[in-house]
Amino acid sequence: xxxxxxxxxxxxxxxxxxxxxxxxxxxxxxxxxxxxxxxxxxxxxxxxxxxxxxxxxxxxxxxxxxxxxxxxxxxxxxxxxxxxxxxxxxxxxxxxxxxxxxxxxxxxxxxxxxxxxxxxxxxxxxxxxxxxxxxxxxxxxxxxxxxxxxxxxxxxxxxxxxxxxxxxxxxxxxxxxxxxxxxxxxxxxxxxxxxxxxxxxxxxxxxxxxxxxxxxxxxxxxxxxxxxxxxxxxxxxxxxxxxxxxxxxxxxxxxxxxxxxxxxxxxxxxxxxxxxxxxxxxxxxxxxxxxxxxxxxxxxxxxxxxxxxxxxxxxxxxxxxxxxxxxxxxxxxxxxxx
DNA sequence: TGCGATT
Numbered sequence: 619x620x621x622x623x624x625x626x627x628x629x630x631x632x633x634x635x636x637x638x639x640x641x642x643x644x645x646x647x648x649x650x651x652x653x654x655x656x657x658x659x660x661x662x663x664x665x666x667x668x669x670x671x672x673x674x675x676x677x678x679x680x681x682x683x684x685x686x687x688x689x690x691x692x693x694x695x696x697x698x699x700x701x702x703x704x705x706x707x708x709x710x711x712x713x714x715x716x717x718x719x720x721x722x723x724x725x726x727x728x729x730x731x732x733x734x735x736x737x738x739x740x741x742x743x744x745x746x747x748x749x750x751x752x753x754x755x756x757x758x759x760x761x762x763x764x765x766x767x768x769x770x771x772x773x774x775x776x777x778x779x780x781x782x783x784x785x786x787x788x789x790x791x792x793x794x795x796x797x798x799x800x801x802x803x804x805x806x807x808x809x810x811x812x813x814x815x816x817x818x819x820x821x822x823x824x825x826x827x828x829x830x831x832x833x834x835x836x837x838x839x840x841x842x843x844x845x846x847x848x849x850x851x852x853x854x855x856x857x858x859x860x861x862x863x864x865x866x867x868x869x870x871x872x873x874x875x876x877x878x879x880x881x882x883x884x885x886x887x888x889x890x891x892x893x894x895x896x897x898x899x900x901x902x903x904x905x906x907x908x909x910x911x912x913x914x915x916x917x918x919x920x921x922x923x924x925x926x927x928x929x930x931x932x933x934x935x936x937x938x939x940x941x942x943x944x945x946x947x948x949x950x951x952x953x954x955x956x
Numbered sequence: 957t958g959c960g961a962t963t
Contacts, residue, residue, distance in 0.1 A: 875959090875960095877958090877959050877960095878959095879957080879958055879959080880958080904960065904961075906959085906960055906961090909962080915958085915960095916958060917958060917959065917960085918959095918960085919959075919960065919961090946957085946958085948959095950959055950960090951959065952959075953958085953959050
């Protein structure tokens, strides 16, 4: 029955996507996408969506959630003010398969010390263990809120590495104390448990010269590391620390603004989401149109949260051929006050 | 060769 519901919502999701298209920017202040995790800032019932497809951006998600209920406009998202609606979104959308990934929807938890750093990195697991097996192995230490087994990109086989997030740090500590260095039943190898690296610590800020010399990711290529980034309070992230004095092109406190030139007359926001989404967290896209004709004036902007991802997108998409035109992609500059 | 913003 739930499956049937999902199918029908999947259909309405597509329609909602286009219906809501003109109101995308409304979303900027009520919800956002960061490291592939979608956050709703709802007044009474915050929700968090996990494991999103790489190229699904905020307008898609907003539309998706709008499809629970009437889905008439962007503002409806903010109106998950009843527990019933929030629960309906969780029940209907969690587990929904989108582009071969199952999304997970749950209530967002208020940030607190007790739930911080509760994510474990586990290696040396038998390659035969599935995500379910791993959860079974660790469930006795506490409530598991998220887990995943890493697989080899080419073979699809387990790498013997998993992430398991517990509800509380104390539970994760209990698992380390009891299991670290022990051999699972029937396995010759001991497993290693440690706290997963927090992406806000040891932030590795690559310089532009390093970035541009690294192999450019092909357009459309997935960003495999994204889904592993958990465990931070999204509102408090300071992406600029460590970058001051290095390079501030295109930077704004809200992200890195990218300028795209040579778009066709009929370019739309959807193509920008599709092009930039695979490189990382995109918070906003805009196609600049003539007010009277509503045709694209040949350029647009994309805002990305993380410098590295923005630089990679630029390096990869600059020169990309779209609709018979060669795109020019760079950080936005201030041409106006010249 | 072009760098916005109509909540």
